[in-house]
Amino acid sequence: MTTTTAAPAQVAESAGVASAADVAALIADAPVPRPTLLRTFSAMMAREFRVLRRNAVSTFTRAVMQPLLFVFVFAYVFPKIGGGFRLGGGTAAGAAVAGGVTFSTILVPGLMASMLLMQGIMAVTFPLVMEFSWQRTIEDRALAPVPIRVLAIQKITAGAVQAFVGACIVFPIVLLVHAPGQGPHVHVTSWPLLIFILAAASLLTSALGLLLGTVMDPRKMQMLFAVILLPATMLGCVYYPWAALHDIRWLQLLILINPMVYMSEGLRAVLTPVLPHMPMWAVLLALVGGTAVFGYLGTRTFTKRVLN
C-alpha cells in the first residue's frame, strides 16, 4: 500500500486541489452526523427563508402589487371617477354600497383570500415544477436523511408561511389606500378565529400548490392560470359575498366546490361581520377538510414523483 499512499500527494498537487494530507483531514475530522427529524426540517425551513431573503425585492413586489392595484382601482379610482358610478347596480355589492358599506369593505376578505391562493401557488408550485424538470434538483433534498413525505410536509409549511404573510400584507394596503370616506369597515370578531382561518387557508392553498406542482405538465404551465387561478378567483366570492348569488342559484351551488369561497366567506365572517356570510361550521369544515385532502393527495403524488 506504500505506493498508493505516496502517489496521492503528487496527484493532489497536480489537480490544483489541496494536498493528500488535507483530504485525509477531511475524512478523519469529518463531523459525526446526528440528524433528527426536527433538525433536518428546521434546516430545510432555514433554507427557504434564506432564499426568500435573497429574493426579498421580487418576493415583496409579488406580494404587494396585486392587492395594491386592486385596492387602488376599486377603492380610489372608482369612487373618484363617478359621482353617478354605481358598482354592480342592483347586486348585493351595490346594495352594500347603497347601505353605507364601502366596496373596500367587501374587498378586504376577498383580497386576502385571493392573496392566499396566489402566494400559496407561487411559493410552492412554480419552484417545484422547476425542481422536477430538467436537472431534477429535487434530488438534492430528497437525499437528506428524512422520509420523502417529510420533505413534502416541509414544502407545504414553507408555502403556508408565505401565503399567511401575503394575506396579512393586504391589511395595511386597504387601510391606507382609498378615496376619502371610502375606507373599509373592519371589525375583528375573534382574533383566535381569524388567525386559525388564515392558518388553515394558508395550509390549504400551499397543499393545493404542492398537488398542482407534482401533477402539472411543466410545458402546460399557462393552463394553471386559465384553469385554476382565474376561475378560482373570479368565482371565489372575492368581489361579492356568497349570499348575494342567490338569484343565480346554479352558480351559487356550483362554486361550492371552489375552496376560495370558504376562505373569502370565513374571513368575511370574522373581519366584516356587517356583510352576509356563510355559517362558520361550513367554513371550518371546508378549510380543515380541504387541507387534509389536498395535503394527503399532494404528499402522495410528490412521493411518487420523487421515487420512481
Add this chain to the structure above:
Amino acid sequence: MTGASGYALRTEDLRKTYKSSRGDVPAVRGIDLAVGSGEFFGLLGPNGAGKSTTIGMLTTLVLPTGGRAWVAGLDVVADPVGVKRRIGVVTQNNTLDMQLTVAENLEFRSRFFGLSLREASRRAAQLLEVFGLADRRKAMSTDLSGGQAKRLLIARALVHRPDVLFLDEPTAGLDPQTRVNLWDILRVLHAEGQTILLTTHYMEEAEALCERIAVMDHGEVLASGTVNELKDGAGAETVITVRYEDAVPADLTARAGLAERPGVRKVEADGDYVRVFTREPDGVLGELVTAGSAAGLTVRDATQLKPSLETVFLTLTGREYRE
C-alpha cells in the same frame, strides 16, 4: 441482514422493471453485487445498461421491483432514512441548489445532516479549501463552470463522511483536463479509505480508477472482477476484425484454416466481416487479407484490439462497445 454483513454494499437478484404504456420495460434484470469496505468499485456499461437505475435503487430514490439491496448493512427499502444518513451521492445531473451560493450549498447540506450552524460553516470552509473552491464561495452555484460544479457536487456528498460515496457518471460531458483532475481527487479519496461506487461508460475511466469492475449491459452484470481478472477470464484474446467490400463467402474461414491456428479461440464470420479472437495474433491479419484476395474480396477496413476492457465487452456481448 443475511447477505449484508461485512460488505459496504451488497445486492441480491436486484431488479427494476418500469411500467409503461407499451408494456413492462426491464431496466435491471437481477444483479448480484458485493463491494467491500474501502473498495473502489466500478459499474461499466454503455448508456442504457441500467447503471443509473442501479445507483438509484442503492441510494433509495428508485424503488426496486424485485430482489434486495443493503448499504452499510441496512436494507435500502426497509430503512431508506438510515441508508441516506450513511451515503454521499454525486448525481449525474447538476443537482446543486440553484437558489444558493457555493458555500450555502455545503452549509445547508451539512445542516440537513444535523450539524450545528457553527459545525456546518466550519465544514463548508474546509471542503471549499480542499476542493479549490474557496475563492468562489460567494458565487451563486449557477455561475460555476462544469468542472467546478462537479467538484462542489463531490464536496457536498462528503459533508458527513459517508460510508459509501456514489458517483453516477462523474466525468460525462467534462473536458479531458477537468476529467483527469477529478480522477486525481477520487484517487486521493480512495487512498484515504473512502468506499466508492462509480458508474461510467468510459472504458478507460473504469480501467484507470477501479479496483474491481462489473460490466453491465441491458440490465445484467455480464462479468465482474479486477481488470486483470476480466481480461484473463473473458477477453484475454486480441480481437482482429477485417471488413471486406463484399459479403464473405461461407467457406472463407474454413479454407483459410483460421480456427486451427494455435491460440485461436473463436472465429466469427457474418455479412461482410470476419472476426478472430486469438491469444497469438501475429500473422492473423495477413492471413485474413490473403484469404480475402484469394476469394476475390478487397479489404475495406481492419482493426486489431489488444486485450482490454473493450475486448472483454466484445467477447461477452458479441457487440462492439458503444459509448
